[in-house]
Amino acid sequence: MSARTRELFGLIPVSLLVAAGFASVLATRTEEVSDATLTYGAVFLGLCVIAHLFIRARLPDADPYLFPLAALLAAIGLVLIYRIDPEFAREQAQWFVVGLVFFCATILAIHDHHVLERYRYTIAAVGIALLAMPRLPGIGEQIHGAFLAIKLGPIQFQPAEFAKLAIIVFLASYLRETGDILVRARLRPLPATNQLLLFGLPAVGTVLAILVLGLGPAGSALLVVFVASLVAVLRERPSPKHFGPLLLVWGLAMLMLIFIRDLGSSLMFFGGFLVLLYVATSRLSLVGVGATMFFGGAFFLARNVNHVQERVDIWIDPFKPGVVNDEGYQIAQSLFAQADGGLFGQGFGEALISFGGTSLLPAAHTDLIYAVLVNEAGLFGAAGVLGAYLLFAYRGFKTATVAPDGFSKLLAVGLTAVFALQVFVIVGGVTRVIPLTGVTLPFVSYGGSSIVANMVLLALLLVVSDHARADRIRRGGLV
């Protein structure tokens, strides 16, 4: 069976799921199953088949599982959003169509993703500009204290969703070129005295710093890891000039924390950067330096920027009296809703979202959609959706491993990592693994920017995959 036929068959259960999901929601609402449910399933299947035919024509060798997985997630999202508000679902369906248009346009425009390398500094500039836009007076909008959206007339737009693509493309291209130079071994055995100096001084310094600053266990651990990683990096005596851009990315992440005031998106961007750095250089020491610098910076900001500190306090104890019905309301209600879900959930359409005009799940269709999912589909349903994301990530990383060149590998790894990190940041926020921040659950949450950006991400992954697999098939390595 060819890859494309497998993809087509993958779409059938997705359509059945849409039909069944809408049937179940409508049954709860009107106590009768109307033909509308079948129509929804048929229209969704139709759209997916069109996209499938397009992939068949343009990218015949691309990975056959990525698109059905994305369609599955989008279908679950549509059902959940329909259940929250049919009007939102209608808009989301329109955005899904727009997303498919962008999906096809991306595949048409970028026949070979290597062209992106040529424009990497332009792309980086666009990415940074996108990130800065929400802080611009006039168009920027502050939501829950974070600057993540801009407003152009009636359209609200989340530039960070697109910035993540630009930053990943830039980093993949930059690290492909400098990754080797960064760690090119210039290791000559040092004289014994210098060895002693290199290891002894930092060790003594660290102990002194911990004592003088009176650091707690977390701070001390952070400092120890930082110094150890730094020593490991310096031991290879890399050329300082190549570290400029790396410091720039770290500074950018810190600036994001300060200016955008959003812990979640900063974690997502910086996490994606560290993954790429690790894959490009295979040096955990670099990741150690970067990660400790990020957490140190985040820790400092959590102490000194009110908005960030507040988020962290809510995260540590959302049930505190005076907090639980105020700033902590959203996360507390999210957990209460999940507790109602249990193992199997209450069934589609059964979740209690609002009552008598007061919302019991603020931003149910965006931030808290995972809580709605746990409530209605239970632990098993939610674990199933997380499994779908993990399979998506698996296919993404698989694409990277079969890709023939460094840029393709890094691009596929970066896109997949930033996608999976976004899932971790929002689901982790909703389940109180990390502080809750306002990023979307890719393909599932309501939101035009999110759907469109993730469709473009999927298109890029498929382009890389098509090249990689076609290359493999030519060389007879993939059957």
Next chain:
Amino acid sequence: MNAQIRNVYGLFILLFALLVGFTSYWAVLDAKGLEDNPDNRRALIEEQTIPRGLIFARDGRTRIAANRAENRGDARVFVREYPQGGLFAHPIGYSFLRNGRRSLEQSRNDELAGEENEFESIFAGLEGRDREGSDVVTNLDVAGTEAAVTGLAERKGGVVAIEPQTGKVRVMVSIPEYDPNLIPTDFRALDTDPDKPTFNRTTQELYPPGSTFKVVTATAALDTGKVTPETIIDGSSPKEISGVALANSGGQSFGPISFTDGLTNSVNTVFAQVGERVGPATLVEYMKRYGFFADPELDYPSFQMIPSGIRRNGTQYVQDGFDAGRVAIGQGGSEGAVEATPMQMALVAAGIANGGRLMKPRLTDRIVGKDGRVKERIEPDLQSEVMKPETAAQLTEMMSRVVEEGTGTAAALSGVRVAGKTGTAEVGANREFTQPWFICFAPVENPRLAVAVTLERQPAGSQGGTVAAPIARDVLEALLGGGL
């Protein structure tokens, strides 16, 4: 690079496992804790959209709790109302969205709210049935409750009446009461009122039981054969007990008298000696058989009950090291003094009345579905065999003497033989108040009712026999009325 990519994928598997782990924690492992969080109003809101089951008095007709429909924004909800006002406030409690639930409304919430297990609700869904609450018919008696309220006459205190053979709680009155209809508007004022109207004195307050506790001491002494009703004991006053002189009520000295006469006249010195003869371990053993040192096994929320027992400094429960002589007469010292709830003392009377077989107390008689079908009937259930039937018979005979010729004559009913025991504990910093008690059961030949009455901080000179016994008589009369 591929090795690194695989490591990255491994990291993401770990991260996602963490997400599944946390989801499991909230959705399953800690679900109960989150559902019980007082700030979680989801269950209450869901319950408000279905009509809650009604609560009836024993006659099955008198509505204690009902519903009225109200519109809240776009939603239609049912709000609780209590047609009997404060009369049943303490046993029944309330259930409101913002104030939560108390008393039977809390302990029978699953039935009243129509909570079903996962399989039942699947079947209900398949059959297209809406979730609905079941009605609760209680054992509470309107006339008996009114008699108790009238008898206490706004004095703080509690009255409990129990059917000895079945454990049915027929009266549970705590004064002051509160009107549950006012809870949504006046909750804070009621909850902080220094008179504690929302506090159930029959299950939540511990009082010194005074001489009514001599019945417990007598149970231990007779049942273990340490004494018989005819045993002659020196009733002189004062008498040295644990190295400190102990006096009889009013300093009266009786000389050598029988154990029966000791109970009839409530002679402290006699019972202190008997208590020392029985010893602390046996005394504690019999107290436990009566239900002391544990919450009553009542269908009532545990946060509204407190165990009776021997406590040091009014906080710490102790089971040894106390002055057995003084505990035996319902008092004690700094090493531990006996304290009891009115519910516990009613259970003591009920245990003797039922031939030594103590039945678990029950507020609920049956659960009735909306279709009129009885879903569950609460059958009588043995709590413990406190004593041998012969011991119970001896105690019954001794206690009937108390009402016929002793301290409890005010409880005497015409045509019905009553067995009882008075108690009067001195309380307050300078012993300027008393805690009058009366526990009893009737008719002696075939006891159908056991009653405990106590009043809080009464003026000096108020005796159990003069203040509490008449209330018990009125309650007995109201409840046994037809069967006289």
